Amino acid sequence: MIKVTRFAPSPTGTLHIGGVRTALFNFVYSKQQKGKFLIRIEDTDAERSTREFEENILKGLADMGIVPDETPVRQSERSDLYQNAIGQIMDSGQAYYCDCSKERLDEMRSKQQASGLKPQYDGKCRNLNLDKSEKSVLRLKTPQTGELIFHDLVRGEVIFQNSELDDLILVRSDGSPTYHFCNVIDDHDQGVTNVIRGEDHLSNTPRQIHIQQALKLPSLEYAHLPMVLGQDKKRLSKRNAVTSLQDYFDQGYLQSSMINMLARLGWSKGDKEIFYIDDLISDFRIQEVQKAGAIFDPAKLDWINNNHIAALSFAEFKSQLLPFLNSQNIDLDSKENGDEILQAMRTSKPTLAGIAEDLRPYFFDVDGYDEKAEKKFLVGSEKALEFIQRKLNGLETWDEPSIDSALADTQAALDLPTPKLNQPIRIAMTGSTQSPSLGLTLSLFGKEESNARIQNALDHLKASSS
Numbered sequence: 442m443i444k445v446t447r448f449a450p451s452p453t454g455t456l457h458i459g460g461v462r463t464a465l466f467n468f469v470y471s472k473q474q475k476g477k478f479l480i481r482i483e484d485t486d487a488e489r490s491t492r493e494f495e496e497n498i499l500k501g502l503a504d505m506g507i508v509p510d511e512t513p514v515r516q517s518e519r520s521d522l523y524q525n526a527i528g529q530i531m532d533s534g535q536a537y538y539c540d541c542s543k544e545r546l547d548e549m550r551s552k553q554q555a556s557g558l559k560p561q562y563d564g565k566c567r568n569l570n571l572d573k574s575e576k577s578v579l580r581l582k583t584p585q586t587g588e589l590i591f592h593d594l595v596r597g598e599v600i601f602q603n604s605e606l607d608d609l610i611l612v613r614s615d616g617s618p619t620y621h622f623c624n625v626i627d628d629h630d631q632g633v634t635n636v637i638r639g640e641d642h643l644s645n646t647p648r649q650i651h652i653q654q655a656l657k658l659p660s661l662e663y664a665h666l667p668m669v670l671g672q673d674k675k676r677l678s679k680r681n682a683v684t685s686l687q688d689y690f691d692q693g694y695l696q697s698s699m700i701n702m703l704a705r706l707g708w709s710k711g712d713k714e715i716f717y718i719d720d721l722i723s724d725f726r727i728q729e730v731q732k733a734g735a736i737f738d739p740a741k742l743d744w745i746n747n748n749h750i751a752a753l754s755f756a757e758f759k760s761q762l763l764p765f766l767n768s769q770n771i772d773l774d775s776k777e778n779g780d781e782i783l784q785a786m787r788t789s790k791p792t793l794a795g796i797a798e799d800l801r802p803y804f805f806d807v808d809g810y811d812e813k814a815e816k817k818f819l820v821g822s823e824k825a826l827e828f829i830q831r832k833l834n835g836l837e838t839w840d841e842p843s844i845d846s847a848l849a850d851t852q853a854a855l856d857l858p859t860p861k862l863n864q865p866i867r868i869a870m871t872g873s874t875q876s877p878s879l880g881l882t883l884s885l886f887g888k889e890e891s892n893a894r895i896q897n898a899l900d901h902l903k904a905s906s907s
């Protein structure tokens with residue numbers, strides 16, 4: 442039988458990291474099984490669901506390459522299906538109308554809580570055979586004894602006591618079906634075979650299986666994924682992490698890096714850290730997903746992104762970087778050796794936004810020196826700067842080896858430790874102490890520009906000391 446998975450987001454917020462991880466695992470599993478991956482928009486909560494959130498979710502998934510095999514469906518457009526199913530569950534004798542008032546239910550719950558019991562419906566209307574009325578809800582006759590056991594591909598055998606589950610509501614008094622009911626009907630109607638979702642849904646599963654059983658629907662395979670946690674080991678939220686996928690793209694984390702990082706949230710393969718989507722499709726094993734919460738580590742994502750950026754072809758790197766250069770107003774063509782500069786700075790920062798920012802000094806004049814760096818290295822470096830300026834001006838060939846030997850000669854002549862010579866030059870060239878190797882940096886700027894920037898630093902030192 443062909444395996445069918447689905448991602449079923451409720452469009453009540455933007456696409457977040459935990460959701461993308463669930464979607465990715467569903468996608469990868471279906472591809473690996475040569476099955477089908479579907480998306481279902483669970484928008485029955487009309488007050489909180491919006492089309493904007495739906496669009497954000499679908500666009501985010503598409504940006505990740507997580508594309509469904511069929512057009513997504515919306516629960517809000519499937520009420521005929523649910524109405525039909527309500528008729529079927531009535532006919533099965535496994536559901537009943539309940540007209541308990543809110544006041545009665547509130548009082549019942551408070552009494553249960555006061556005596557230390559779990560609040561749940563006491564089944565008052567279960568055997569009353571009530572007719573449907575304006576204020577009645579439809580409830581499932583959940584078995585009152587015994588156990589519900591299911592096999593979870595991640596967690597193994599999961600057991601729930603039926604006595605812990607009350608007669609859940611299937612249809613509200615206004616006639617609208619509830620989340621659990623729609624979820625079960627849809628999974629069946631769409632031919633879903635595998636439900637892969639967050640562990641927060643684990644306690645919903647026995648309830649949904651009871652609905653399936655009442656309707657004599659075939660059972661499904663389940664896999665409940667561990668929660669994604671922040672560095673503080675609490676559930677990932679805006680409070681402990683950047684959770685919106687778009688925010689990561691805006692920083693210049695590559696799509697492939699996000700896939701790599703998300704795949705590692707709850708799954709691993711030996712020591713292997715770098716994965717692309719095709720590796721996942723061949724290597725991923727749902728049974729190997731861990732049970733314990735998976736911690737999202739931003740430093741690890743940086744490391745992964747650095748690796749993915751380094752592995753891009755130069756042409757691909759350039760095209761991915763272009764929008765970030767544009768937002769820094771950097772015109773690559775304004776420099777003859779623009780490509781060389783880009784290549785040299787390719788791993789300067791873990792994100793494309795960071796790299797583009799670091800490229801600014803190569804395309805614009807230095808508009809100020811980093812305050813700390815100035816105090817620590819620039820102040821008092823006049824002699825070193827003048828010396829190297831003369832040396833560099835005297836070079837006949839302007840390339841990395843000649844510059845490196847001019848630097849070495851200067852260091853020896855002035856008897857300076859490396860940072861005392863190199864850092865002031867770096868600051869003069871870029872405004873900060875960050876740059877690739879100094880010989881390379883100077884070679885990229887050219888002789889004239891290097892000379893001018895060292896002169897500017899000298900002028901600045903003179904002006905600030907007078």
Ligand code: GLU
Nearest residue numbers: 449450451483624638642
């Ligand atoms: N709509 C549910 C949610 O967004 C998912 C339900 C499911 O995967 O079964 O959490």
